[in-house]
Amino acid sequence: MFTTGTKLLIGSAALAWIGAAVYGVAQEGALGTIGLVSAAVALSLLAGINTFVRDSNVSATDTESFETSAAAQATARNSLWPLLSALGITMMALGMATLPAIFILGIVVTAAGLLEWLVQGWSERASAERAYNDEAREVLADPLELPVAGAIVFAVIVYSFSRVMLGMSTKEATVVVFSVLAAVVLAIGTMIALKRNISTPVITGVFSIGIVAVIAGGAIAGLNGEREVHEHETTADLAEENECGPEETHADDKASQTVAAKSNPAATLIFDGAALEIDQAGDDGNSETLTLPRSNPSNIMFLNESDGEARLVLELHPPVDESGVPISIERICTTLVEEGGRQFMTAEFDRPSFALEDEGVAYEFVVAGTDASVEVVVP
Amino acid sequence: MTESSPLRSRLRTAALVGVGAVVLASCAQDAPQDTWDPAGSEAQRIHDLQWPIFMIAGIVGLIVMAVVAICVVKFKDRGQPIPEQSHGKAWLEYMFIALPAVLLAGIAVPTVATIIELNDTDDADCVINVTGQQWWWEYDYPIAGDGSICGYMPTGETGTIVTSGQMVIPTDAKVVIRGTSRDVIHSFWVPRLNGKRDMVPGGVHTWNFNANEPGIYAGQCAEFCGLSHANMRMEIVALDAADFQSWIDNQLEPYQPPEEGTLAAEGEAEFVAQCARCHQVDGLTDADGNLVVAHPEDQVYSGAAPNLTNLMTRNTFAGATWDLLVEDCRDEVWDAPADEFGPLYLEGVTDECLNETQLKQWLRNAPAMKPMYTDAELLEPTDGLVRGMPYLALSEDQIDKLVAYLLERK
Numbered sequence A: 001m002f003t004t005g006t007k008l009l010i011g012s013a014a015l016a017w018i019g020a021a022v023y024g025v026a027q028e029g030a031l032g033t034i035g036l037v038s039a040a041v042a043l044s045l046l047a048g049i050n051t052f053v054r055d056s057n058v059s060a061t062d063t064e065s066f067e068t069s070a071a072a073q074a075t076a077r078n079s080l081w082p083l084l085s086a087l088g089i090t091m092m093a094l095g096m097a098t099l100p101a102i103f104i105l106g107i108v109v110t111a112a113g114l115l116e117w118l119v120q121g122w123s124e125r126a127s128a129e130r131a132y133n134d135e136a137r138e139v140l141a142d143p144l145e146l147p148v149a150g151a152i153v154f155a156v157i158v159y160s161f162s163r164v165m166l167g168m169s170t171k172e173a174t175v176v177v178f179s180v181l182a183a184v185v186l187a188i189g190t191m192i193a194l195k196r197n198i199s200t201p202v203i204t205g206v207f208s209i210g211i212v213a214v215i216a217g218g219a220i221a222g223l224n225g226e227r228e229v230h231e232h233e234t235t236a237d238l239a240e241e242n243e244c245g246p247e248e249t250h251a252d253d254k255a256s257q258t259v260a261a262k263s264n265p266a267a268t269l270i271f272d273g274a275a276l277e278i279d280q281a282g283d284d285g286n287s288e289t290l291t292l293p294r295s296n297p298s299n300i301m302f303l304n305e306s307d308g309e310a311r312l313v314l315e316l317h318p319p320v321d322e323s324g325v326p327i328s329i330e331r332i333c334t335t336l337v338e339e340g341g342r343q344f345m346t347a348e349f350d351r352p353s354f355a356l357e358d359e360g361v362a363y364e365f366v367v368a369g370t371d372a373s374v375e376v377v378v379p
Numbered sequence B: 001m002t003e004s005s006p007l008r009s010r011l012r013t014a015a016l017v018g019v020g021a022v023v024l025a026s027c028a029q030d031a032p033q034d035t036w037d038p039a040g041s042e043a044q045r046i047h048d049l050q051w052p053i054f055m056i057a058g059i060v061g062l063i064v065m066a067v068v069a070i071c072v073v074k075f076k077d078r079g080q081p082i083p084e085q086s087h088g089k090a091w092l093e094y095m096f097i098a099l100p101a102v103l104l105a106g107i108a109v110p111t112v113a114t115i116i117e118l119n120d121t122d123d124a125d126c127v128i129n130v131t132g133q134q135w136w137w138e139y140d141y142p143i144a145g146d147g148s149i150c151g152y153m154p155t156g157e158t159g160t161i162v163t164s165g166q167m168v169i170p171t172d173a174k175v176v177i178r179g180t181s182r183d184v185i186h187s188f189w190v191p192r193l194n195g196k197r198d199m200v201p202g203g204v205h206t207w208n209f210n211a212n213e214p215g216i217y218a219g220q221c222a223e224f225c226g227l228s229h230a231n232m233r234m235e236i237v238a239l240d241a242a243d244f245q246s247w248i249d250n251q252l253e254p255y256q257p258p259e260e261g262t263l264a265a266e267g268e269a270e271f272v273a274q275c276a277r278c279h280q281v282d283g284l285t286d287a288d289g290n291l292v293v294a295h296p297e298d299q300v301y302s303g304a305a306p307n308l309t310n311l312m313t314r315n316t317f318a319g320a321t322w323d324l325l326v327e328d329c330r331d332e333v334w335d336a337p338a339d340e341f342g343p344l345y346l347e348g349v350t351d352e353c354l355n356e357t358q359l360k361q362w363l364r365n366a367p368a369m370k371p372m373y374t375d376a377e378l379l380e381p382t383d384g385l386v387r388g389m390p391y392l393a394l395s396e397d398q399i400d401k402l403v404a405y406l407l408e409r410k
């Protein structure tokens, strides 16, 4: 009598009508009622059309074809998708009680399961011929399934790799292990390339073993935990400890690895061994002071053209509290910059220069251990 | 089909009206931000480039349209048999590649040259730091090694000049701005003097201006920057050498407290109490004689509020969006011929010319005039700091006093 699609639509329409009535009475909300009534009308219309075209297989007036139509034929086959959807819904329920991440994953899994189910259900009724139906499903689902599956496998492999790398006891061990691994991969690849007639099962076997090994390694390494990662001291630590002197400190080790944006600085300060020179767009070396805006970070490039290492230091003269203790860091500095090296420094001034005059001080860039300095005017 | 077909004639009228509207729009008289009307050497360079390119593009466009029209008419389906379908015509295709390539290469050469010229900051006569923030521009004038400011030696006292809204420059001088932003990306654009330059936080971006004649050149922020982006305007005011010198000297004059017992003196106390936490007035002291230092960094999200030391020397306020002058006085200055402009501008805002209505409206409730984020309950994302000037619940009495005080700031 009624096809599956019609049953679904009639059921939904009925539900929407009941919902509209219940909502309208209980909530008296005009907007919600209008929405539900609209949905009910639309669903009823669709149900009507569907009844007439019998799930778009044969027309309701074409009674002869009823028996032979695809809709009347196919019996649903076993399917994994209901299971996946159920899993998803369970995860959503679980997620609501535990972690939001599980809930979100549940939504994704449920959606994926329902979508696949939908596609399979549709394909099984595409025609009375099973092989044709299978192909129809593949045509629709493959472009979606394959990339997603590939991405998942890829993500798992990458994640496992990273766990293994972080799990190695030393950096050297990582280098050795991964060099060997890369060599093995290359060797296997070469072999496959040379022996043209290797059978598919062999290749599949090799790859499966490889992937399982990576995942297993990742799981073990992940459970073992990461190795201790050494934290490098920075110039911020120096500033905190008021250690912006000319001596080399632990933070200056590998200072050239310091990364920073190097374009569009407010000014470049060039140290030639004796003095600091200002290089700034617009003035051709005729400035003696640097004018930098107030309460805005300004980026200064320090260029060391002397023939030794040098450190640029900025005296910030922060305001002091009642007991005379500075309320913020007193000075900031670069690391020791090698000959010919350059480094960025970001400075922000909270008080205008004239507010410092009473205290008899000024903002000043100095090169640690020398007399080279440049005054900063903050308007 | 006859000439008098009603549909046809209606279509023709519509087309005429459309074209007419476009043509008439190009004759706009009061268009202070007209890119086709350059008033400085940088804008002239852009104009000299865009005019021929526009012509070439226009001619190419016309040819394409004409060919399309001919094809539509000539090969219209009249039931004739479909002609033989052939594919590809090598010489035509080579030509279609070569011709545009040659054209584009021809355009590229002067374009790149102009871009390089526009960005050249060597041999500047004057340097000004420009800082954008929601929703106004701040200008400060650094002091050069020889003590000059923007190429001019102050006659009296010296110091740094900080202004907002209107950037005053000397005419016939290469002015280089070093711009940045305190919050989001803004773009500095004064069409009659130069193109746009984005001001990105963290970087310093230069741009050049060189005005031929004294006058006011209007502009506006050209990078969407939040609620009041449309109210973030600016003006460049160009003065000739003598007038610019007076402007510099006037900006640097020491602070003059209002005479005791006047309304303005009461206004000063009010200002210290209500406004000085955000707005700097250079030289202002409190009742104990201590310098009053504004601390906008813990009040306003961008960390700045306009310096009001010489507010009444400018003639617009709050992102150059409202006039400090009443309409007649405004027109007199803005429409003045180049040779009379300077002295008129230097007069600043006089008692008779003050646009009291809008200034008071601003003090009464600034966010009502200019949409800003100042609702204390919605400021969590900005650490409780306001964007723009907040509503301060001042009484009319307080406002009168403040206006009297502000009127003397010049």
Ligand SMILES: [Cu+2]
Pocket: B132, B133, B135, B185, B186, B187, B221, B222, B223, B224, B225, B229, B232
């Ligand atoms: Cu803006």
